[in-house]
Amino acid sequence: MPVLTAMDVLGVQRYVFASNRLRDVISASWLVHWVTATDGALRGSEGDVLLASGGNVVVRFTDIDAAKSFAARYTRRLYDDAPGLDVVVAHRNYEKGGLAAALAQLQVDVARAKLERIPSVPQLGISVTTPCRITGLPATRLDPQDASIPLSSMVLRWRDGDVRASATSRWDALLTDSQRYAFPPEIDDMGRTRGDTSLVGVVHIDGNGIGQQIQSWLAQCVEQARPDVIVEEDLRAWSTGIDQIGLRCLQSVVARVAGAVTSEAHIEGTLPDLGFDLRRSNGRIILPLRPVLLGGDDLTFLCDGRLALDLAETALREFDSDVSKLGRVTACAGVAIVPAHTPFDRAYDLAEALAANAKTRRRERNDSGSWIDWHIGAPRRGESVGDLRARSFTQRLDGTQLHLTCRPYRLGLDTRERETWRWLSGIVLGTGPEGFRGERWSRHRNKLKELVQVVREGADGVRRARESWTAAANLPWPDRLDQTGGFFDATRTPLLDAIELLDVHLPLGLEVAP
Structure with a gap:
């Protein structure tokens, strides 16, 4: 049998x-x-x-x-x-x-x-032992490269020559030109700008309800008594389809970054002031991007913090497609933009929690598309996304609770859809006459900084501040936000979301590459 x-x-x-x-x-x-x-x-x-x-x-x-x-x-x-x-x-x-x-x-x-299952609970340190410098587990040997560093068997396996060589070359097939480009071996090679506070983006993409779609497919197979050979063919078809989606997402992200690199090894996006130089190694340009995990319907990559949201959007757009036997699949993105050398586990946990928060909002709105959520800065240990938002983006005013953020955002089809990521990035943060990055607002950056405090006084406070302005009083606001005091339903505002991204978010192009 x-x-x-x-x-x-x-x-x-x-x-x-x-x-x-x-x-x-x-x-x-x-x-x-x-x-x-x-x-x-x-x-x-x-x-x-x-x-x-x-x-x-x-x-x-x-x-x-x-x-x-x-x-x-x-x-x-x-x-x-x-x-x-x-x-x-x-x-x-x-x-x-x-x-x-x-x-x-x-x-x-x-x-x-x-x-x-009964979890393994090994007796780790009942005798005199030396802890691993990396994991804290009992060390079994010294680092072959530095005899002063004790390491556990797990870390020694990571640093095995054959493992490291295979791991390093695993992602090379994603490079559009492996003779010109390379992935960074260390965080410090990821495009950080000397003299500035360098930020690293941890981007986690997770499929929406794909497990439920698989269960529905299985239930249908059982109900219709489909032959084993058909079930096996269908299983291989959707499994391959999901794997290919993840691979295409990473390919599109890598291609988008490589397409923004100039001949002088400089990242050039739609905002020249946010562009930055890249490092070289052995004649190759080190891309500010490093794929980390790819498995099933989720993937994770690291990148320079200035590119994180643009690349997350690129991946979400590529993910939205049809899979054989399952139908349309979409995803949510969690983007943690943290200071360089923030512990990886804390940064990843934050990115994963942000993706989960986006999924929750998507279910609450009964939406079928992709969503994105982000946070800039290192989280406090053990702090949930809800706690973080309550601490930094909630204000009580005359018995009304103001939410000083609209996150998470639905990705949206184009910039014309209000309260979507594409609207925030392309219109509110746009470079046109009304955009906060346009020429007019650029001459009044002090007013944007003033809004950071004024927004805590609600829509009426924003209106009063605008009326008190002189030279900037007639500035056109993005998408007529001034008509509602910068708030939606008088309780939610995208103003802080946009202002905190002014010097952090670098779009690599007007359109997300297909």
Whole structure:
């Protein structure tokens, strides 16, 4: 009787971002890819790999003995070659014609295995031990490059020569011209401007409700009693489709950055004052961008903070497409723009929380499109997005609670749609006669700074401030925002969102590359 074996890798983000060195993060990311790759840890499985993506694997074996034999070899291989990664395994046999029902039940089996498993609690330091300088775990050896640094087996594996070489070259296929461009090996190579406060963008893209779409497809397969061969073909089709979407997102992001690089190794966008020089290494230009994670319907990349929102928009636009058997898929983006050398785990946690916040707003609005949320600055440890917004963007005024932000924003179809990201970026922050970055407002930057405080007095306070202005009294406001005192429904305003992005957000073009 055929058997399906599912394996789900746990704690991927915690594992990948355990170190604050970019080289370690890239190596850890490659190992996560390796454990679910058919040419990696799955090689020699002697089964039929039906799904291998996003930390999830489903393999079909001829019987339960073959399935258990592989599971034993696989978990041992992970223990030896990817220390620190945990995995749960579940088996489900099925009769001919029951593949769809078995796949549906296997999801339940994996969820139960996660809840019922007994976490590994090793006795780490009961004797005299030296902690790893990176993770705090017991060190097993000294760093081969620096004998004064003790390292755990997990970090030593990241810094293995073969792992590091494979990890470094993994993303090279994304480069439009590998002879001219290279990805940065360290954060300091990511386009930071000397003398300025350098910001790094952590961009997390996560698909909207794709798990529910897969469950709906499975339920339909079971209800219609579709033959196993059709179910298998459909599964491979949508799995490949989702993988291709993630890959296309990264390709479009890399192409957009490379297209903005001049012959003098300078990033040139629509705002010359925000452009910046790039570094060179071995004759190649170091792009201010580094892909980190790609698996299933989510992906993560790092970039110079000035490019983060433009590249997030690029990825969201590319993500919005049709997948065979599932239909239209969209995504939400969380963008954490933090000071350079902010711990990776905190920055990623913030980006992930922002994406989740965008998903929540999308569900509340019953919207089918893509949404984006962002935050500039390092978060306080343990602070949620709701706490952060309540602390920095909420004001009580005469019994009314003002929300001094409109985040998260719906991406929108074009700049004409009010209260969307494209409207904020293209109209409110536009360079036209009404835009805050236009020539007229540029001569009155002090008035924009004044609005940062005035906006806390509500729409009436903004109107009073505008009436008190002399030379700037007749300035045209973006999209006639002055008619409502800069607020929507007298309780929400996009003014602070726009003002804080004046010197941070660099659009690389008037249109997002298709």
